[in-house]
Amino acid sequence: MAPDPDCIFCKIVQGEIPSAVVYTDDRVIAFEDISPSAPVHLLVIPVDHVTFLTGLDESSEALIGHMALVAGNLAIEKGIDDSGYRLVLNQGPDAGQMVDHLHMHLLGGGPLGGVAT
Ligand code: 5GP
């Protein structure tokens, strides 16, 4: 999907809004959450403006899987793969989704208890 000019994450993808990018390839980028809920709090997002899981079809399976693989590799890079981490994908108002550009939270670096995002 084309970039949405009103989408904050599309602006991060395009470099219009600065962010601490930790990983990038042709399909996803990952950067530090501006308001971390844990010692390690990264966001893995598609480069394309994808909004919700709902409405995706099988052509997006590889992308969603890639997001999870990248998150797992970043957990290794951050040294939290053994101590543990949490992946969170908020969808819609009841989940508290604030940015309508699909994103996977990677949380870790300490006991998470009930930490959400
Ligand atoms: P949501 O609640 O939609 O699942 O999570 C959105 C996340 O994006 C929040 O954790 C919030 O702190 C983060 N966020 C919102 N705006 C920005 C921004 O401009 N830069 C960065 N790095 N993170 C942001």
Ligand code: ZN
């Ligand atoms: Zn977007």
